[in-house]
Amino acid sequence: MAVEKESTLEVEGASLYTKSWEPEGPIKAKLIFIHGFSDHINRYYGFFPSLAACGIAVYGFDQRGWGRSVKKPADRGLTGPTSRVIADMVAFIEPHLSDAPGAPPVFIMGHSMGGGQVLTLACDEQYQDRIVSRVRGWLLESPFIGFAPELKPGFIKVYGGRFASKIFPHRQMVNQIPPEDLSRDPEVQKSIAADELLHNTGTLEGLSGMLDRTDGLTRGTIRPVGGENTKIKAIWLGHGSSDKATDYNASKRYYDRVIASTVKDRMFKRYEGWFHQLHADGPCSEEFYKDVGDWILERSEDPDSGKFEAKI
Template structure:
């Protein structure tokens, strides 16, 4: 049974974005803008979002620039869209656009950001940017931010020398794609940007079926662009080192991570939690959890979904606008 509506919407740079909206049966009491992770897409969350709409919280999700159907749909994608062609600057502009769309569609109800992995880092970085009107009002209008398994740092960081070389190469050839083998090192040493960016299928969940489906998914391509990879890794590091200081003190945040995540660093989430100046902040560590907690078996995914929904429900009442 279809629980969502599909739309192709024009975003920044006239890019066609594939989107899904999960509408509650009754009037929504809140709306969540969701941002997915590296080389994945929103169809991988079909088992997650219906739980939100069942609790009268709408969800707006989109395949990011360079990923999913936004990059691969042969009939609807933009002419200049190709797989992995993206950048941190563009992704943050796209998120600004997505928030604006959700506000236009759902009005003045509380709006939350929710991101996973790479998307988790993006929703955390968004409120820390240097904002001027009208972007400043976009941040002050947020009711809260959820980041699951955010890519602040890698679980096993790449060598600094290789990162430096890769960063320089991204300036010369930003759209050049390089292999991201899900069963070994993401980028070989010969590619001058060695880093493990995707994950072996057995690392994403204790449920083997999830890994098998991931490997067979035609919308998951094991490649990344030099600019996209460099920006993604640098963005998380900048957030942890300096940009966290610009977090609005009255903007609530929930950080969730699995302690055994082999892709992104749970310790980095703990450190960011300690540094964020948010008055209302929560860190939730799932002992033994892998990277995709929303796909973990034995009741873990249900626990994760419930925790996130309950946290949003607790923050639905009007609050003081975040101070920038």
């Protein structure tokens, strides 16, 4: 059983909804989770309780512009620029980090848009000592490194949107992904369609920032600082081969060309035939729960990262 608690994080004029899932017994590790586009932290079904059941405490928040952090319609998608997005993440993550002997190791995980944000933070030079060197491992679930072919926008739409974002940064735009493209589970599809907190609305500024991060990841310009001497200790990346929201091939290319040349302790997991929400893709999702939990616990029980080898 997980002990669930709700709270708020006050940061730069915003009150962000937060929630935790802690084990009833000792905490073996902490996982800080960053959700995706048009998502919120209460939509991860049995994933977080399953981690808590094996001793991993999970902490998450509804990002600025999303979920229960939205107080009025004008707040929808109002994330601010990338610098604001990353600063909010840091404000949430930092209190969970501890250099005290015996403190549970901290892991950071992101799904979809949140995966791209997590990678951006891990590769941000200004946070290498403050955050990156103190995190035991980074996990990416279906990260937004590239659009799935079904959703890839044309050049004119991208260019026009970026130009308009400088003039009308808070102009809202609806970008809806069909629920049947996110999960193979009919019940999950119904739940997505019925969830009023999933507003599918971004602002031009927020969408432009997301496109810029994705472009940097696709080109490989957002990459671990220091090359082979990176302070990133470990990375796990999981992606479904039939993802219709983010591009499986873009994730694999980034792993092969960037992560493989910088991070020694790394793992790529291909989920054959799975869709975008690995945490909610039907009964098989328990395999994903176990993969994540096992990877975290292995690195919590033995801090010596030198024993781990790259796996694909």
